[in-house]
């Protein structure tokens with residue numbers, strides 16, 4: 001870790017406090033992420049209904065590529081690893097496709 005990037009602590013208690021505060025913030029963010037994942041996945045019902053009616057497949061390669069390109073740019077803008085973010089995005093595609101298949105089986 002670059003010496004300019006570390007926080008200087010007066011003692012272990014101060015470091016522990018920052019660790020605890022950071023974890024509380026992560027807990028809140030994780031709850032928000034799950035809410036957003038649930039909202040995103042819930043859209044699969046409308047999507048698969050429309051796809052069934054217009055008779056197109058669940059997998060849309062062009063749409064996934066469009067999203068991947070957008071996500072790459074966003075990841076770079078925010079200086080986070082694009083390859084790892086793309087793995088997460090691809091899992092969200094899998095989650096949505098899985099839910100679409102489930103709705104079709106109902």
Ligand SMILES: O=C(O)C(=O)C[C@]1(C(=O)O)C=C[C@@H](O)C=C1
Pocket residue numbers: 047058059060061063064067092093094096097
């Ligand atoms: O937009 C669609 O056509 C969807 O089915 C949604 C979604 C996605 O999760 O964004 C999922 C599967 C498709 O391959 C493309 C995109």
